[in-house]
Amino acid sequence: MLRTTAVIVITIINISGQTQEWVRRYDGPASKVDGGMAIAVDNDGNVYVTGRSANTPSTFECTTIKYDSSGTEQWISKYHGPATSGYTDTGWCITVDNGNNIYVAAASRDSLTIDDIATIKYNPAGDTLWIRRYNGPGDDYDWPFDIAVDDKSNVYITGRSVGAGTAHDYITLKYDSAGSEKWAKRYNGTGNGADEAYSIGVDHDGNVYVTGTSTGAGTGLDFATIKYDSLGNEVWVRRYHTTGEMDEFSSSLAVDSSGNLYVSGGTWKFLQGVPSDYITIKYNPAGDTVWSRRYNGPGNDDDIPEEIEVDRWGNVTVTGESWGGAGSRVDYLTIQYDPLGNENWQKRYDGPLHQIDRPSAIYVDARGNVYVTGKSRGSIDDDYLTVVYDHNGSEITVQRYDGPGDWADAPQDVVADDLGNFYVTGLSGGVNTTYDFATIKYSGIPGIEEGVDRHPRYQTTIIAGPLQLPEGKIYRIFDAAGRRISIDQIRPGIYFIEVDGRISQKVVKIR
Structure with a gap:
């Protein structure tokens, strides 16, 4: 049996509804089209957003911002590539490792090779630890679309890259924690046409999965999903195509x-x-x-x-x-x-006007709550609209945000922390500022233990001190986002303990 140094009575933690705790807007120096494209939260409740901001009316930099849990800005870091004019560098995706280091993947302009994939690692203080650029063989547009990090702080990026005579190909990159490139894998579909990878995932054994849209041989566009092992060897490729001359994405x-x-x-x-x-x-x-x-x-x-x-x-x-x-x-x-x-x-x-309501992102937390954000037509223009469902699909809350400029607001990403607070970032019309970053924190979802009865095989323990595990068994600890962590990285929040290969214990640490 798993034991802890201090165990208290299990209670339902009630929170009186979801409220907008804070909104933070960022307008770049040129007051042009600025906005967040992706968001992440670390083990301590710090929030990170990346996107782009205008340095001059014709140049945009990859811009990454850190806020603490109270919404206080901790730092802003900007990056642009070798190009000296006319560049539009954009942070497309972001992730955080177990040590709260931050990884950003950006499309970054080079005067000779057009756009490259730039991967940047920051430490928690915002110092740049390393930058790695990838230029495909076509010296053309190479863009990242998704990023992942494993429990050893290896980082993986996937996207599109122009090949030498192969149009766009899938590109998947792996760097170790020091920034050394471990491998780069390209995939050209059977139709030798446009292929773009949009999503990446990594399992606990280091296998890597990517999916996207790929031109087939006489089949139009198909799903193409690839599994690589940890060394970058292709394990399998699965293409999906329906009959009847359909296109698939x-x-x-x-x-x-x-x-x-x-x-x-x-x-x-x-x-x-x-x-x-x-x-x-x-x-x-x-x-x-x-x-x-x-x-x-x-x-x-x-x-x-x-x-x-x-x-x-x-x-x-x-x-x-x-x-x-x-x-x-x-x-x-x-x-x-x-x-x-x-x-x-x-x-x-x-939405209340029965117009166009279009989601852009989803997040599922450890209790099975589902967070969906997107844009919804408001009284004047599009607003941020975030809806949260519990594990049974019952609606918990709907949150709408209309920026001060009464322009179209376009959220891009959503994430939740271990306590059920949730965060949204995107582009929002400002007053005399065109579009700005707009990042919002909402208070936690009621009933931190609501999901326990649904999965009774997981014994739940609440602790108010250090977590101790008995000897003689093999343990792995995962946070609410499914990331493997070490015992000394546990902060207040929800964790799952895998004992000898089977998850059997849920731990809620309150301090």
Whole structure:
């Protein structure tokens, strides 16, 4: 039995509703189109956003900002590549390792090679530890679309890169914690056309998964999903194509704790004007298709998935946009399947004006709460709109933000911390500032222990001191985001203990 130095009575921690704790806006020196593209939170509740800001009216820098849990700005770091004029360097994705080091992947201009993929590592104080640039063989547009970090602080980036006579290819990069390139892998699809990887994941054994959209040989656009081992060797490639001359696009993937892979995307006859449907596929570690599911909304029009997440119990949740039929236009559509592919629930969000509501990101926390953010038509223009569901699909809260400029506001990413506080960043119209970064913190979701009864096989322990584990067994500790951590990195929050290869203990540390 797992023991702790101090155990207190398990209670439900009640919070009186979700409130907007703070909003932080950032306007670059030139007051042009600035905005956040991605957000991350560390083990101490510090918040990091990356995107771009205008240094002059014609130059933009990759801009990364750190706020503490109270919203106080800790530092701002800016980066632009070798180009000296006309550059638009943009931070597209961000992640944090167990030591609270920050990794940013940016598209960065070079005067000779157009755009390169720049990967930057910062320490918690905001000092730049290293920068690595990748230029593809085509000396053309190379862009990152997703980033991941493993428990050894290896960092992985995937995106698109122009090849030598191969149009755009998948590019997947691995750097170690010191910034040494371990490998770079390209993938050119069977049709020798445009191929773009949009999403990446890493399992606990260091296997790497990427998915995206790839030109097939006579099949138009297909899903193409690849598994690499930790050394960068290709383990398998799985292409998905339906009959009837359909085009398919893959947008996102997620990996569960057993190495099963979930991929979301859509399919439609583009030239014939046939609308898209959601497609969700589960692969086992060997690359075999376990199940696939298709969703066509009530409007019988475009249903376009955006992102997918998997919780620690193997439930997979997909969000995107869907035509709602009579009385509605485009809605948020969030659907969850259990590990066998059975539908747990589906939820639509249709704004008060019944106009276009379009999600951009999803996050699932350790309790199975689902956070979806995107834009929703308000009284004047688009607003940030974040909706949170519990593990049963019941709506917990809806939060709307209309920037001070009453322009279109476009959130890009959402994340939650171990205590259920959630954070959104994106672009927001300002007053005399065009667009700004706008980052928001909302207070925690009620009932930190609400999810316990749903998974009774996980004994829950609340501790108010150091965590101690008995000898003689093999332990691995994971935080609420599924990242493996060491025992000395535990901060107040929710953790799961794997004992001899099986998760059997949930720990809530309150101080």
